[in-house]
Amino acid sequence: MAQSIKIAGISGSLRKGSYNSSALEAVRICAPDHWNFDIVTLEDIPLFNEDVEAEGWPPRVKALRDRLEPAEAIIFATPEYNYSIPGVLKNAIDWLSRPERKGPIFNKPAAIIGASPSMIGTARAQAHLRQVAFYNGMPLLPTTEILIANADDKFDKEGRLQDNETQGYLQEFVEEFDNWLKPYVS
Ligand SMILES: Cc1cc2nc3c(=O)[nH]c(=O)nc-3n(C[C@H](O)[C@H](O)[C@H](O)COP(=O)(O)O)c2cc1C
Structure with a gap:
């Protein structure tokens, strides 16, 4: 059996019905058993x-x-606010980045996903978040981008992902992230 991995999912939205928090719940549904997945708001x-x-x-x-x-x-x-990441998320990362190069996110491998009702699905915010992660020495999953566009059509009122294609992408993302992580966590 694979060794257990502790993974934190950080939602950049405080909104009760947040598509981004819901997207992390959809990740949890397809996460392998050896993930200890903690969703943080x-x-x-x-x-x-x-x-x-x-x-x-x-x-x-x-x-x-x-x-x-x-x-x-x-x-x-991450949500996308004004073509960037929300202040709530940036502010939290500012705290987590301290002391410089010794904070609890420094050097940790990471991936970025995002959901938005727009057609572009947080692409611009994700590009900004990559830059912030770079400063924090965080290697980022290089190939896969999870851009959940038109999110208002894809989640139901309880926040459950209703779109099989997107759930399929998340399944592939989880498998790829899990494989890519191996050299960092073993
Ligand atoms: C202040 C503000 C700015 C926004 N700017 C953008 C934007 O630049 N691009 C975009 O796709 N959506 C934008 N939106 C819409 C958000 O994508 C939408 O509110 C989304 O549901 C937020 O994520 P959440 O559902 O996880 O809370 C903005 C929303 C707010 C409140």
């Missing part, structure tokens, strides 16, 4: 401020950092 993270950091991690930031620390790999699910 970013409620109540204060705005990053170096003065606050100098006084110690605020409790919610500490809780987030403690949760991410054991993760061996990360899947970001």
Whole structure:
């Protein structure tokens, strides 16, 4: 049996009916048994401020950092806001990137997925997130892009993915990510 891998799925949306949080749930459905998959949301993270950091991690930031620390790999699910990543996600990454080159996401292998009601399915946000991940030394799954376009037609009101083609892409993505991760986690 394959060795268990701890993977954190970070949703960049705080919205109750978030397509991106739902996309992570759809990933969970097709994740292999050896994934210990923890879906993390970013409620109540204060705005990053170096003065606050100098006084110690605020409790919610500490809780987030403690949760991410054991993760061996990360899947970001990012919405696209104004052609970029939401401030909520960037702010959390700013906290997680500290201390510089020693934070709980530094050097961890990662993949990016995203869902949007638009036809372009977060492509522009994902390109920006790749740049942010690069600064954090995070190797990124190179080949597969999961752009869930027209998301409002693909999830039902309970957030369940109803589109078999997209579920199939997610299945392939999970298998590819799992294989690609092996040299990083063994
Ligand atoms: C402030 C704001 C800016 C947005 N900008 C974009 C955008 O640039 N491109 C896009 O495809 N969708 C954009 N949208 C629509 C989001 O893709 C949509 O609200 C999506 O459902 C957010 O992700 P979520 O469902 O995970 O919350 C924007 C939404 C908001 C609230």
